[in-house]
Amino acid sequence: MRFVSIGLIVAAFLGFPYDTYGSIRLGPLDITPYVNASGTYTDNVFLTKRNRKADFYYSVLPGIKLRLRPIGRHGFYLNYEADYARFDTYDEADYFVHTADAALDLNLPKGFRLKVGDKITSGADPPDFEGDRTAPYISNMARIEGSYTFWDRFALGLKYAHGLKDYKHRSDEIDNFDTNTVGGVFRLRILARTSMLLEYVYAATDYRRERARVDNNYSNRINTGITWDVTAKTKGVVRGGYVAKNYYALNREEDALYVSADISHELTSRTIVTLRGIRSVFDTSKADRNLIYSSSYLSNQVTTSLRHTYRKFTGSIGGDYIYDRYLYDDLRAGKKRRDHVWRGSAGIDYQMQRWIKLGVKYRYTDLDSNFDNEDYIENLVLFFVGLSL
Numbered sequence: 001m002r003f004v005s006i007g008l009i010v011a012a013f014l015g016f017p018y019d020t021y022g023s024i025r026l027g028p029l030d031i032t033p034y035v036n037a038s039g040t041y042t043d044n045v046f047l048t049k050r051n052r053k054a055d056f057y058y059s060v061l062p063g064i065k066l067r068l069r070p071i072g073r074h075g076f077y078l079n080y081e082a083d084y085a086r087f088d089t090y091d092e093a094d095y096f097v098h099t100a101d102a103a104l105d106l107n108l109p110k111g112f113r114l115k116v117g118d119k120i121t122s123g124a125d126p127p128d129f130e131g132d133r134t135a136p137y138i139s140n141m142a143r144i145e146g147s148y149t150f151w152d153r154f155a156l157g158l159k160y161a162h163g164l165k166d167y168k169h170r171s172d173e174i175d176n177f178d179t180n181t182v183g184g185v186f187r188l189r190i191l192a193r194t195s196m197l198l199e200y201v202y203a204a205t206d207y208r209r210e211r212a213r214v215d216n217n218y219s220n221r222i223n224t225g226i227t228w229d230v231t232a233k234t235k236g237v238v239r240g241g242y243v244a245k246n247y248y249a250l251n252r253e254e255d256a257l258y259v260s261a262d263i264s265h266e267l268t269s270r271t272i273v274t275l276r277g278i279r280s281v282f283d284t285s286k287a288d289r290n291l292i293y294s295s296s297y298l299s300n301q302v303t304t305s306l307r308h309t310y311r312k313f314t315g316s317i318g319g320d321y322i323y324d325r326y327l328y329d330d331l332r333a334g335k336k337r338r339d340h341v342w343r344g345s346a347g348i349d350y351q352m353q354r355w356i357k358l359g360v361k362y363r364y365t366d367l368d369s370n371f372d373n374e375d376y377i378e379n380l381v382l383f384f385v386g387l388s389l
Helices: 002-010 170-175 210-215
Strands: 024-026 029-042 055-071 074-087 095-107 112-125 135-150 154-167 177-191 194-207 217-228 234-247 252-268 271-283 296-310 313-326 338-353 356-369 376-388
Touching: 135 170, 154 170, 170 210, 194 210, 194 234, 217 271, 234 271, 252 296
Parallel strands: none
Antiparallel strands: 024 029, 029 055, 029 376, 055 074, 074 095, 095 112, 112 135, 135 154, 154 177, 177 194, 194 217, 217 234, 234 252, 252 271, 271 296, 296 313, 313 338, 338 356, 356 376
16 A cells, blocks of 8 residues: 555656657757656566565656757757656665767758767666666767668668667676677668668677677678558568677677568557567677576567557557577576566556646566576556656
8 A cells, every 4th residue: 555655646746758748949949848757666676586575666757859840851859868766675776867869860962861860878787686786887879871862762771880888887897898880771662652671781799808708799680671651550661581690709600580570550540559579689798697598699579569549548558578599508507598578568548638647557577487597577567647848
């Protein structure tokens, strides 16, 4: 009852961010300040199988969005958010995250287009057990993308991105890395709203700590795909191809079938269903215990959701399934780790006024691993409200 009471009080003035904000207009500039936060109860703070710890925490998230309305064919945006969470009992799990994201979109003459952006985050990884601490870090991703459209049917594009991550504490610095990504795409419009594409992406990741450099790697991905907006109700992009990740110091290469999808469909004017998924090879975090299982894993992820709006109420249900297959034997047990993650959620929100939204959400997560110490179940209940102009 204490958690419910606190949650209902917090819900009077806190919440989640939404995109249905008003704004202040200064010439061509739209400025949208907002504040969101949540009151949340979880029955498993540290996501452990045994000795589970329950707690209540609140999160306050103020932010501001700046949009430069198109000047000719050019655009600009800047978003900033500061997310602060405080736990009632286990304050070692408290965190403070700042995020700033800016981008410039230039539509140049004769079919040329240039996009430049940068996203910087000051965040923290959560603790793994009671008495542990968060792992603060700074990450940055700078990106540039150019494209050229010709004959109103063909398009060529090139992109480059540089990312980095720096942890504050020395014990976490084994995960510090730099990554460089270069890619190209060729698009062919085959129908008014449908295009085929051929992509190639090269990525190289370099770890800075000496004992982590053995996991330096580069990857090559080639895929074809289709993007469509067949009707006003259906749109999406589906890709399929091949990815190979080479750990050259280990004389090891991982390859796999690559698949990704992002599809949405309006069943009615008030009901939207979405399907997203990806299959690819990922690096394992080195600062936590996962490194003992394998330096890389193959992940298959599928997410579905259904959202329905009735007058001022919006209800949603969703489900996720993740299958992670670690690619090399555990150093002690002599077997490969396998994880199945099931997640379901349901929620409802109420647009009380244009500037205020209230709601509640429930989420269930079950991780089932062939290593028993990695299993956990979590039930989470969240009360929220969003305030904006």
